[in-house]
Amino acid sequence: MLRPRPVRLRDVADTAGVHPATASRALNPATRAQVGADTARRVLRVAKDLGYRPNPIARSLRTARSHTVGLIVPDLANPYFPPIVRGVESVLEPAGHHAWIVDTRGDPERERAQIESLRSRQVDGLIVATALREHPYLRALHAEGVPMVLVNRSVEGLDVPCVSPDDTSGITQAVRHLLGLGHTRLALLGGPSRTSTGAARTRAFRHAVRDAGLADDPALLAEAAEWSEESGARAMRQLLDTRSEFTAVVAGNDLLALGCYDVLAEHGIDCPGAISVVGFNDMPFLSRLRPALTTVRVPHHAVGAEAARMLFDCMAEPARPARSLLLPVSLVVRESTAPPRG
Amino acid sequence: MLRPRPVRLRDVADTAGVHPATASRALNPATRAQVGADTARRVLRVAKDLGYRPNPIARSLRTARSHTVGLIVPDLANPYFPPIVRGVESVLEPAGHHAWIVDTRGDPERERAQIESLRSRQVDGLIVATALREHPYLRALHAEGVPMVLVNRSVEGLDVPCVSPDDTSGITQAVRHLLGLGHTRLALLGGPSRTSTGAARTRAFRHAVRDAGLADDPALLAEAAEWSEESGARAMRQLLDTRSEFTAVVAGNDLLALGCYDVLAEHGIDCPGAISVVGFNDMPFLSRLRPALTTVRVPHHAVGAEAARMLFDCMAEPARPARSLLLPVSLVVRESTAPPRG
DNA sequence: GAACTCACCACAATCGATTGCACACGTACG
DNA sequence: CGTACGTGTGCAATCGATTGTGGTGAGTTC
Structure with missing residues (x-):
């Protein structure tokens, strides 16, 4: 002692x-x-x-800086995020900074409290990977000049730098792939529209479908309440209940697609035989699923790394106009998609 | 601004x-x-x-405490850990504490540096979930009276509280299950013996096999260099190379089992038809694998929560003798195990 | 009515590092 | 030979909160 x-x-x-x-x-x-x-x-x-x-504490007290940045994620248990965290750290650490990771569990109130706590600990900046499309608190923070960059999301009318995968391109690739296989009735298992990603991907889906000359049938659109397997399953059941005779489903992300798998199994529907499924994100372990999930690969590590780099830019030059970085994505075709039966 | x-x-x-x-x-x-x-x-x-x-910074400077505990994990990208993190937070937060999560990526040097950094930030205690069986630095920390609890590991001869799943019981259940199915030649795809968990599970396996009256054949024992899929695959290849004619594999954890899956697929060996596989940890998403992995379920959340509770106890009463908590585990039988062919 | 408590509060030091300011010393220059 | 300048250091304030010590007042007691 x-x-x-x-x-x-x-x-x-x-x-x-x-x-x-x-x-x-x-x-x-x-x-x-x-x-x-x-x-x-x-x-x-x-x-x-x-x-x-x-002593970093004493130093922070005096200098009001901490060489620490807050990294806010909505759900650490979603395998999509850890690689992003790694990407962030890979840039932060060589520069002598540390990441303080907080998991909001998708709760805006928690998010607010956590960010407040981070700020009182003098973090030098924020990397926000939670996905709400609108969040007054972030707006306030930005107005106060807190350096931050958004990951995976954009807040409307907010001039904050942001790095995200190219949702539109990803969805478009997915839709084209299905069309190419011969599908003509595609359903969307969309993410929550209050999230930036959910809204963007849904929009992209509808555009892609219309561009292909297909009808934009509302019965083929379902929205999950959360980015989770359970919500995905619920939304999938709705979709099935409408009896719209679709042969392919585009899911807003991989977790939703997993929920979709569950429902297909529970209804004894074969995938990809009867219904094809495409996910989004290419989170780890998907290639081992049954069937292996066709999905859109996003460069997780790069997303994190670029976000960190951008944050450094912001901190160095606060007046810098916000740039948004769209990272290229690519479709990974595996086993969950096939030509429609018949 | x-x-x-x-x-x-x-x-x-x-x-x-x-x-x-x-x-x-x-x-x-x-x-x-x-x-x-x-x-x-x-x-x-x-x-x-x-x-x-x-201002927590000012407060910490004066009081040398921070209401913050360091949570050291070896690999955030391993789905096994996020639920534990949640468990920890679920106890910490209601008590007004925060967790600072660091990912050592399995590197002892990083671990040391990270812990040092945490300490200089005045964390009140440490929850260490990295798995090395021996680590002089931890020993030194303990000697200095830093409150800490180990998760998933124990350091030999170190009187530090520790909470972990009951490895012996888990392995025993797995072995009994395989024996019950009629297997008589079981191989072990063990984790690194330098890790506490790896050593414990290997020991348990050998005991269980001997207790069943089977030969403890060294040719049926392989050791992975890391707790990763790649290492698991490498070790599995070794095992196969010995041509020991085993019909079942007990893997040190689920990631190793995944590596095993890869090798089986690459050799065109059917699982569970030709070889049964059992994992350990029941990390998320396993039930969706092909085939769904039979594994040992550990109460992730409880592990984290108990660790946090124990840490609080340590902080409240530093002289308290270290207790170790062994959490009960249970076998989850899925599709990767079946009676041996023939 | 003097002495003594006790409750309540102010003063000032402290945690460890950073930083504006001033001072001392040396050199160069008019 | 005295003034100006510049370099290298020391002094002291500061960041924001906590805490040991001391002092003032009211209320008790003899």
């Missing part, structure tokens, strides 16, 4: 025979020029010998 | 007409008795009106 007091700046200064202020300047590359060359050398040496580690 | 200065304790004190010290005591339930009842009421009221939020 006799915890060895960690060495402080003061200890370094004392044993180097200088004032703490001088030691501080010597240790900081940006201010090192302000002290004599050999003094600096001496301080550096002593700091190393003593194993000095600056 | 004109960020509204957050209200400080001092602002509260000023508008309440008291000294900051008094305000501080009024705000803190533990010291509230030291101030007059109506003064306290007034301060509380003002704090609320002004929307005062204490």
Whole structure:
């Protein structure tokens, strides 16, 4: 229990025979020029010998910065996100920053509370991967000048940088693939329309269908309440109940597609024999499903990495106009899609 | 950019007409008795009106505590861990604490660096879910009196509380299940023996096999270098190369079992027809695999929640002797196991 | 009515690092 | 030889909250 007091700046200064202020300047590359060359050398040496580690808390208190960024995700248990987290960290860490990950579990109130907590801990910026299309709190934060970048979402009329996969292209590729197989009645198992991604993908689907000269039948559109398997299953049941005789389903994301699988199994409907299914995101483990899911691959790691890079840009130059980055996606055809029966 | 200065304790004190010290005591339930009842009421009221939020940084600097605990996991992308994280948070948050999640990616050096960083940020305790059986750094931390609890692992001869699934029971159940199906040559696709879990499960396997009167044939034991699909696949290939004619494989965890699946597919071996496979952990999505994986279910959420509770106990009473909690597991039989052919 | 409690609150130090300012010393220049 | 300038350091304030110590007042007691 006799915890060895960690060495402080003061200890370094004392044993180097200088004032703490001088030691501080010597240790900081940006201010090192302000002290004599050999003094600096001496301080550096002593700091190393003593194993000095600056106290980030004290530093943050004084500088109001923390070398920490908040990373807000809606659901850590969704395998889609961990690779993004990795991508973020891969850029942050070499730059000496750390990510503080919070999981909102899709609850805007939690999100707000968590972000507030992060801010009071002086995070230097925020990477927000939760997907609500509208969120007054984010708007307020932006107005206050908090550096942030959105992942996977955009907030309407908000001039905040954002990196996301190219939803439109992905959905279009999925629809074309199904059309190419000969399907003519495609259903959409859409994500929640209050989420930016849900809305975008649904819009893209309807456009793609209409562009192909097919009817935009509302009976072929279902919306899941959450991005989860259960919600996907519920929405799929609705779809089935309308008896619209579709032969293919485009799901808003892979989790929804899994819910869809469940319902097909429970109704004894063969996939892809009777109904083809396409997912979105290419989250891990999909290739091992039964049947392996055809889906749209998004570059998870790159999404995270680019978001982090963008955040650095924002922090460096707050006045910078927001740019949005759309990352290319590609269809991965596996076993859940096939020509329609008949 | 004109960020509204957050209200400080001092602002509260000023508008309440008291000294900051008094305000501080009024705000803190533990010291509230030291101030007059109506003064306290007034301060509380003002704090609320002004929307005062204490600055955790300043507080930590002064008190050397942060209401934050470090949660160290080896691989966030392994679906096994997010549910544990949730469990931890479910206990931490109601108590006003936060978890700082770090992903070591299985690298002991990273682990050390991350923990050091956490400590300098004054975390109040550590929940360590990485699995190395031996780690001098942890030993040192413990000697320093850092409250910590281990998840999924135990460090030999280290008197640290630890919560983990009952590996022995799980493996025993798996082996019995296979024996019950009529298998007599069982192979083990073990996890890295340098990890606590890997060693424990391997030991349990050998005991169970011997107890059943079967030979403990070294040719039927393979060890994966990492807890990953690739390593699992490599080890499985070794196993196959020995031509030991086994009809069932017990994998150290589900990821290893997935690697095993890959190799079986690549050799055109039918599972469960020719070879049965059992996993461990029951991580999410397994029921959707092809074939659905028979595995040992561990109560992920409970593991996390209990770990957090134990940490609180440790923090409250540092001298408390370490208890270890073994959580019960149960076999989930799905489709990857069947009687041996012939 | 003097002395003594006790409740309540203010003062000031502190946590560890950063930073504006001022001072000392040396050199160069008029 | 005195003024101006510049470099290298030290001093002290500061970030925002917590806490040990001390002091003032009211209320008790003899």
